[in-house]
Amino acid sequence: MPWVKADRDLCKGYGNCAMTDPDVFDVDGDGTVLVLRESVPEADRSRVEAAVRSCPVSALSVQDE
Numbered sequence: 001m002p003w004v005k006a007d008r009d010l011c012k013g014y015g016n017c018a019m020t021d022p023d024v025f026d027v028d029g030d031g032t033v034l035v036l037r038e039s040v041p042e043a044d045r046s047r048v049e050a051a052v053r054s055c056p057v058s059a060l061s062v063q064d065e
């Protein structure tokens with residue numbers, strides 16, 4: 001099962017991830033990414049990976065357990 005990691009120190013709050021996959025990513029009031037679900041079903045992997053790729057500062061990653 002894929003696991004989602006976010007480096008909140010790198011995040012600049014652009015919000016690309018939340019636009020691409022709002023089920024997994026949000027941006028908090030301080031403009032920093034929030035991971036809403038850390039583990040995602042295999043069926044959602046491609047959408048999560050697209051959100052990871054959309055981050056301009058490479059703050060996101062997907063890892064396998």
Ligand code: SF4
Nearest residue numbers: 011012014015017055
């Ligand atoms: S796309 Fe990257 S910089 Fe933008 S909110 Fe998401 S993690 Fe942060």
